[in-house]
Structure formats: structure tokens, C-alpha cells
Amino acid sequence: MPHASAGQTRSPFDHPADPPGSVTGSARLDRIRKLLAKAERAGTPAEAEIYNAKALELMARHGIDEALLAADDPRRDEIGAARIAMEDPYSAGKARLLGWTAAALRCRWIMHGARGGKVSAVTVFGFASDRERVELLYTSLLLQAATELDRLRPPSDGESVAAYRRSWLQGFAAQVHQRLVEAEERAAREAAGRTAGSSSTALVLVDRESRVERAYAEAFPRLARARRPSLSGTGFADGAAAGARADLGGKAIGAQRRPVGA
Template sequence: MSTTHDVRFGTAAGEEAIPEARLDRIRKLLAKAERAGTPDEAEIYTDKAVELMARHGVDEALLAATGPPQADPIGRVTIAVDDPYSGAKARLLGWIASALRCRWVMHDNRGGKVSAVTVLGFASDRERTELLYTSLLLQTTAQLAAVRPPDPRESVAAYRRSWLYGFAARVHQRLLAAEREAVSEVAATREPGATSVELVLADRGSEVDRAYEEEFGELRRARRPQVSGSGYRHGAAAADRVDLGGSRLAGRGRTPALDR
């Protein structure tokens, strides 16, 4: 995975580093998930990593609300996506980004295939998006190599593409639920009279929306993906096994309707 950074919103020189101790723990947990010998083992590590990620995102938002703007600036990062299944991989990345309070844009190459995704948001949320996407991409790549359609007459490529779309949609749902859980937990510990966590996050969301409209407001929305294979349900089930928010979150959330 390759990335390019745009300094317009302060993503390069002068950007304050996100606290590394917690992020280093998250990276180690995701690395263990990638090397896990079984899906159940990977689930344990990924579950804990996402729990820490969600709490990290809320804590960083609250810290930034009382600190200087450069502590957690809005910026963008462009991440290349490769074939096979570049469109499905792009939506995995984009739907992770949107669940973690970022906006995103797909880029096509001259052949009309998706070549990259630009993620726009606060530094702490972009960092979380990149970490999780990188890990889940590695995990799904290994799984995709093994999955086959139940009907031998069905195209393997179509089945795998559909599988990845199902996986991405379910990951989005479960991340939304994990984020809501973290917001509720932090809000319950706030002192009386303290600024509302929900208000802080709403203000940040409005800032990201304004930056997006300034930069990409003229872009048309991408069409919904046309999924022809039968693997969607199996991909969603695989995302459930990742258990991003713990088993208590099963069945909550919503299916992403828009690509940005």
C-alpha cells in the first residue's frame, strides 16, 4: 500500500505527532491478528485493537478541542489500491474512513478502474483509518485466496468480489457500533458541566465537511457498486467473525448507502 500526503490542510511538515504509546499497542495487536493461526485467534486481537482505536479517537477529539488547532489538524492522505478487486478494496477503505469520521474520494485511472482513495479528516482519524485498513487488507487477502463459490459454475472472481463487498459493508456497521460504544463510555465519565462529547464530535464533523466541500464539492457521487457474485453474505459473515466491536455489537449499525 502506498500513500501520498497533501500539505494543504497541514498533513506534512509541522504536523504534531499523535501519541505513539497507544498507537504502538494497537499496531502490535493488529500484527498479531495478521499472523494468527485461526480466525478465532485473529478475532481476539482485532477486537481489542478496535476497542483501543475507538477510545483513542474520542480522547484525541476531546484533547484537540481544548488545544491548538495544529495538535490534530485536518488533512488528507491518498492511498493506492491495486487489482484484483480494486473497487471493492476502495470501498473497504472508504467505509472504514467514514465510520471513523473521515470523508473519502475514489480516483480512477485512465482505464476506468479505481486506482486510489483520498481520505480527508483529522490526523488522529486518518491514522486510525490507515492502520485498520492495512491490517484488514492483509487478513482478507489471505481469506480471499481460499474462498470458492458453492456453485462450481459461478465465476470465482465475481464471487470473491462480492465476498469483499459484503465484508466491507459489515466492517462499516461494526465500526460504527464500536465508535458509539466508546462515545457512551467516555461521556459517562465526564464531569458535570464538561463539554458534551457528542457536541465536540459534531463540531469536528462539520469542520471535516467544510474542508471536503472546499476541496471536492464539485465531484459527482460514485454509483453504488453492482455486485454480481453470490459471496456477499459469506463476506459479511467473515466480517462478523472479525468481531470488531465484540459480540455484543452483532446486528447493530447500518449498511453504507453512499460512497463518500
């Protein structure tokens, strides 16, 4: 995903995402959190898949519903930013996992303090309902990735464990992003089919993207473009396979904007 590296540490929008004002929306998010928690504690992959399929179906529906409601009442879902601290080890990999998840959910993202293979924080920039979805999903994905990272070892005794894990995390993040992209496109098509005007959902989403891009350009006019990560480990393919197995269920929640790693 295209991403930027910020020298500045604050922006006019640097505040936490506000919770949605809708009681129905809040209740749905609570249900999604409970389903994801059950999936994280599931005894088998099949059991986790059941919980996550429902969680991601609800989350996709929530994102579309919030977008359509905001088209009628823009004050309910305003553009802003949420700054999230990254912690070592593998802070750069965690930053990409967050950023590529954000990009799949119609948000932009900015890395702060990117140097020496480390990142101090990531700012997620977009509509409040989309930022909330990003944070909710990233929390679950980070837990899943951390569980696997703790036990991972490279296949070759001569390879650095840290290098293998860094490349594994990149593969995981890239595969998760692609799954989210494809699934959100399906969710948007399904929503369009349920509306009276089949093009209304697509038009709303295009308008939201344009508004985020304009506001992002105004808030961060002088960002430097971050370099592609240079990773020596051999874990990318294994990480991508884990990303394909990650607990996202059969539904997911993002819309493609740019290719991963561009």
C-alpha cells in the same frame, strides 16, 4: 456510504497524515500495531479475538482522547487528506473497504480513476488522528480479506470466481462498517460517562464532523457522485459473515454518518 468520484488527482490537502505529536499517543499506537500483528498471526480465532479486543479498545480510547485534546489545542490535530493507491485485483472492492472504514471513523473519502470496475486511488479526508486510525485499521482488514480471497471459490461450478470474490469483498466491507459504527457509538457513550460534563464528548464529535464537512466541501467543490456498484456474484452473504468474524474484537472505532451503499 456516500462517496464521490474525482476527476482531479490532487487537492490543496493532498499529503500524508502527520503522526500525532503526543508521545503518549504514539506509544499507544505502537502498542495497537503490535496487538493487531499478533492477531493476524494468531493460531486460532479465539486467540485473535483476545488480541484484537484489546487493540480496538485502545484505538477507540485513542480516537476520543485525541478529539478532546484537540478541542483545547486545535493545532495538534488538523484537517487534511491522505491519498492511498489501490491495486488490482479487486481495486474497486478494496476502495470500498477503505472508504467505508474511513466513513465509520468520521472521515470523508473520494475515489480517483473509477472506471471499468477499477479504482486507481482513494483520498481519505479528515482530522489527522482519524486518518491515521483509518490507515492502521485498513492495513489489517486488507490483509485479513486477502487471506480469505486467496482460497475462496463459489459454491456453484458455473459461477465466475472473480464475480464471487467481488461480491464477497463488498459483503465483508459492509459488515465491517456496521460493526465499527455500532462500536464507536458505544465508545463515545462510555467516554461521555467518564467526563464531568456528560454532553462534552458528543459536542466535540459533532463539531469535528461539521468542520470536516465544511473543509471537504471547500476542497472538493465539483466532485461527481459515484454510481452504486453492480455486482453479479453470489458471495455477498458469505463476505458479510466473514466481516462479522473479522478481527475487530468486542470494541471498535467508528461513528455512523450515512448508510452503507447510499
